[in-house]
Amino acid sequence: MNLIVGVSDMKVTNDIEATLVTYSLGSCIGVAIYDPVARVGGLLHYMLPESSLDQEKARKNPYMFADTGIPALFKAAYKLGAKKQRMKVIVAGGSQVLDQKGFFNIGKRNDIAVRKMFHKNNVIIDYKDVGGTVNRTIKLAINTGETCLKVSGKGEKKI
């Protein structure tokens, strides 16, 4: 059963029948986490780097921003018994329009935001596919932890 994670959305589950899916990342970033012992997985699809843009929106939907969405993702997984040291972490998305520079480059800013947070909290990324101009989809099967990355026009691969 596919559990769809929309734009600015997050889902965490220990249902072994479930596959978490997020489509069409564009400049957004998808963060997938999985604890193989607890068999708990989570997937976040955030759109913007910093919640300081609009605190009210961040309160209503913390998954819109990296700095509020990422902690919420990990906390929700801990609640289901996941442990940070066992966690497999995958990051994908953050594409850019060609020649994009400065503040319009949300893809790059989203990438910097996740790197900063992980560095501060000692989280190691196991697999990363960020940047470029492609459109990505992430799938995470809770039963096995198998993760697939689809790049539009180029097919799907296991990671």
Add this chain to the structure above:
Amino acid sequence: MSNINSIIKKINRLTPIPQVASKVMSIAQDPKSSMYDLSKVIIYDTAVTANLLKVVNSAFFGLPEKVDSVHQAIVYLGMAQVVDLVLLSASGENLQTAQEGYDLEAGELWKYSVSSALIARELAEKKGVKETHLIFTAALLKDIGKVILNQYVKDSFDKISALVTEQNFTFREAEKEVIGIDHAELGAMVAENWKFSPKMVEIIRHHHRPQETSMSEFESAIVYMADTICMMMGIGVGSDGLAYRFHPEVVESLELTETEFQKMVAGFVEKIEQVEAMINV
């Protein structure tokens, strides 16, 4: 050339846009026209009326009661908004189909088109542009060329993709190089064929390079920006990805600040589900 001619001939295979679209556009441009004139033109097309009422009653508008007449829709939403929604209700036929060449499933190009149109209108209103219907419709129809070019992109995908990944071509430039014509040019020809205004034709032709247009510069810049925002949000992005060029001078001409830009993105993200409900994706 024969290849290009045979591609252009396929314009006639599209479902033509219903006449009601051009009629409501001219009513919108006539300051003397009344609400009564508008509703009279719309109800004549029963299919478009049915679509319109479905859209008006969707969660996107959150109206307090069910609207079951065009007249009532105008009372609630105003003439300007209803004109846009008629254009939307009349445009879906071609754009709702799957486009395998672009790796877009059924409904994805439509969601992209509607989202671009809504963002473009918001931006036009913010910038005080009067011709919002022109901008809305141009943004809605800008990728109509993809519906025809789809098959050719599918056949030549490897060549197009190689130019993009290895030689810094944009996807549109690669279409032009490999097939001989790109989706924006072809879209402009469709708009001409459907007797849209020269301004509309021009905006569609230049929606990826608005700095090259000789007319409707500001309007083209708005449609371009709306398209860029959609791509960044991953809406309707397929095998072409985000492989289009960013033109900082165009963005400067719109005088958008960083906060304004990000707030538009954040605001639209909140509406995505309602947009999906509105168009039944």
